Amino acid sequence: MQVKEYKPLIVAFCCNWCSYAGADLAGNNRLSYPADVKIIRVPCSCRVNPMFVLRAFQRGADGVIICGCHPGDCHYTSGNYYTRRRMALLFSMLDYLGIERDRTRLEWVSAAEGAKFAATMNDFVEKVTALGENKRLEDLRCKK
Amino acid sequence: MNNKEKLLKEEILRMSGVNPVKCMRCGKCSGTCPAYDEMEYHPHQFVSMVESGDIEPLLESKSLYRCLTCFACVDRCPRNVEPAKLVEAVRLLAVRKQGANHLKPEDVAAVLDDDTPQQLLVSAFRKYAK
């Protein structure tokens, strides 16, 4: 029997103005990162409801990363400050529930930081891979 | 900066709690220092020399004993660098060495007069001796 190589499932929320553009720039510069990362576009990182993160883990994601504009650079002035506070609380609660800190991440990536986007994703995937599959929050009813 | 200089610098920064990179080189500390003329190294030089690890010459310098600790440089510094605290840390490093007391009890008689307040002797010993 062939043992299938473990591939983590990573959901990335990227704000439309900075991080999504940063991801595009990583593509323009052909900076590779694992295909395990799937990006969802949101207008602002503050659009990310903690529910979305919980839903991803419930549905079997192994890691969730949220990327926004650098503090002070938010297209909507202050959205990323809300994100920073909300996610600090959410991540600490998830930690309490047994979702390791390395499975969640909040990162500031500007539209000019294609290299940072790729490096962040490589690092994040590596850390999540090291942790292995996330079973703590997965709702088995969601499994096919 | 060689290793010895690095260690000395770290010790001074730890003792004083001062961060010399906050200095923007305006020279207001030296512009306001009442003991300036008596000092070989001036307050702004203490800041830049500590930053570059050039501490040996400061340890040897008489300037250490001329600072009045009047805090004019501390209060007037636009960047909150607190040069007086650096001077104090370097001086302590100097007088804490074996036999390096700058003021010795036998020197005191010469400066005493009928009105000398006790406070003067106490302060001087605390500043100049271990």
Added chain:
Amino acid sequence: MQRIGVFVCWCGSNIAATVDVKAVAEALKSEPGVVYSADYQYMCSQAGQDLIKEAVKEHNLTGIVVCSCSPRMHEATFRKTAAAAGLNPYMVEIANIREQCSWVHKDIPSGTEKAIILGKAAVAKVNLNTPLTPGESPVTKRALVIGGGIAGIQTALDIADAGFPVDIVEKNPTIGGKMAQLDKTFPTLDCAACILTPKMVDVAQNDKIRIFSYSEVSEIKGFVGNFDVTIRKKARYVKEDVCTGCGLCVEKCPQKKIPNEFNLGMDNRSAIYIPFAQAVPKVATIDAEACTMLKKGKCGLCSKVCTAGAIDYKQQDELISEKYGAIVVATGFNPISMEKFDEYAYSQSKDVITSLEFERLTNAAGPTAGKLLRPSDLKHPHTIVFVQCVGSRCASCAEKGKEYCSKICCMYTAKHAMLTRDKYPDTDVYVFYIDVRTPGKNFDEFYRRAVEEYGVHYIKGMVGKVTPEGDKLKVRASDLLNNKQLNIDADLVVLAAAIEPDKSARPLATMLTASMDTNDFFTEAHPKLRPVESPTAGVFLSGACQGPKDIPETVSQAGAAASKVIGLLAKDKLTGNPCVASSDELMCNGCSSCERVCPYGAISYIDKEFRMPDRTVAIRRVASVNPAVCQGCGACTVACPSGAMDLRGFASGQIMAEVDAICK
């Protein structure tokens, strides 16, 4: 159920080299709602777009998924295509399989697998898309400029020039602002009054411009295109339309010991006054705090001498309501108080002055009629010390001063030093500086001229203490380059005080819901690309209210703000972004959480009648989003505890569907 068409683009080999496009098209065919799936070499080409249009018609599509490059590239293109085919443009979603897939992944199997997942997520989203129509709102074709300094004057003139009516609200009795107080202007040394006062006259004579002097904005409601503003016109006890500005009342007024604000208190004015000869409007104002008639009911001399009968001791504040389409903030700056910097002895000696006071001392209309005489004994000073950066560039933790560079001081000090040496060659002039900052056209040349041709002593170092003794000011300072402490006996010390936004700016920002930084400067919508707009739609920034600025910069920003206003007022209707927040009134519990997080003030609360199950009618407080003001960030959707608030185009259900599709 939607009828969705999927269109997979090869992008030549850009996508097709790493992603098996046929496999993607095939795999997505069986997704729920998908009725058609195709691939093509260049979907964005005319032929590709035609393919989409035909498919829409042929298969009766209600939604479109394009698997192609980034939506930042061609989302607009494909939305137009959809609209041309008769679909709502917001029924299009893009799966980014180029920048975020084919270009960053190497092998075909994983690239193809990811492209399929991204496609599935897009399909899941489109299934929940609803047609969106951008809202429209009318535009009131009138602009309000708050502040009548050079920034406000230039903005108003430019807007009026384009044919739109403008109102200027100025809190002082005259427009002109700080520039009216200046003597000469750098780096050309032309006289400030000579270039400013003609502009003030232009404003007065322009029939598109109304000036509300001695007035303040007291209330602002509404939103871009539709502001309702209340202006409080303070009682000046003189009928503005009757007064001829002859000045007889000023001459006869017995109360003459009031410090003259225009000359910064260096001389006195009477209780009824005209700030300066070229004031606009040139009408008198009674200072109610100083007038004997208003305080004690005795005197009335001004009324007796006024042949026009313009004096009205019974005048009251007047409230004026007006509608505006756009608002320009031009509230300007002031030098900071020197109270906390008394090591320079500002409060102890009349001969320690600020640079603005120096301007008045050298101005022909100033307290010394333009002769440089020191205030204490009116003698000619022979040694002058200029101190730079007083209160600028201080550490945030230093408890006094400002963290920023005030920008204009290096240049005006060079000007003061040069003019002094030019007019009084027997005067020694010292300038103590930390850095000399001269980034501007002909600026550094100007400063070098002060040093090389006029012999101004520039010394790198800071003044530490000024001690008035006898008729001298003993200046103790450091000369860093010569490693010396200098002791200079000066006759006059001039402090380049940091500048700060006018105190009226903070309450105004609250009224406008416009954001400010920690220094009370207004923040711009984008520091590089939208420098004259506030993040609040319809509010524009002109001059030093946004950050320290010299006159050329202020004037260019004023023009830029005017052009933005003209661009807005030229429209008859404003088309909004349809991806805005909206609240489900049935779920909203009126808690105000969303209102508090909204950076634009787009959310307000209304009382709404609800028909209850028992057929009674209840009135509940619910959130209401103004779509013209909402920018669609979505902060409120997360803050809402009841889930009533959602964002069109990025609805919670849609994002959740994407998450589900990815995590399958």
Added chain:
Amino acid sequence: MKVSYFPGCTLKNKAVMLDEYARRSAEALGVTLEEIENWQCCGGVFTTSKDEVATKLSSVRALKDAALKGQPLVTVCSACHNVIKQTNYAMLTDPEFASKVNRYMAEEPYNGETQVLHYLELLRDTVGFDAVKEKVVNSLKGKKIAAYYGCLLLRPAGVMQMDDPENPRIMEDLIRALGAEPVVFANRNECCGGYVTVESPALAARKSADVADNAKAAGADMIITACPLCRYNLIKNGSELPVVYFTELLAEALGVKEDTNE
């Protein structure tokens, strides 16, 4: 009202009258200065280095003594006040320092709870200058008095928090309350030369002369101070104006200068 009182070494020796006038005036104003028991010398100067612990213990003991009584700790001497206030600030804001110190403290730890007041602050904030004014029996009207603060009372401003370090007014307000005319002079917050008089008498002489000359040039007839070392330096270096303790002036105005028991 009762407050804890730390007189300090000099007030028990060379500056007995600074102490005596302070006590009599306080009594006249309805405040009792309770000298704390077994106080030890404050050390004269506060060593800013973070690793100096032993030299600050005596100040902490005095502070703790006041804390146990729940009283503010009042000092008159500028140096004692400066040392004790800075020590208290370090106990309050530097937990590492506080924990080191508390290893030397018996029983309950101390963490900077005591309010440290200079006698001038007691007059301004507790008694009130208006109340002082009412108790004046010998108005000092006509006297032009220069208040010399020196460095210790005001700096570092963030710690001392007594008054504006560059433009103080607490002593000027007191002078006004006593009926005299305050003379503001620029060098009132400059150093007299302090302890450096031991190391370089010439430097101290210059600094003292700068202060005294500036006060004279500003038109004062006398200088008042709260610091025995300032007074010593000014007089020793030839101040043309008389230099007296502010408490002496206060006692004079309140009519308690001449003690009947003396």
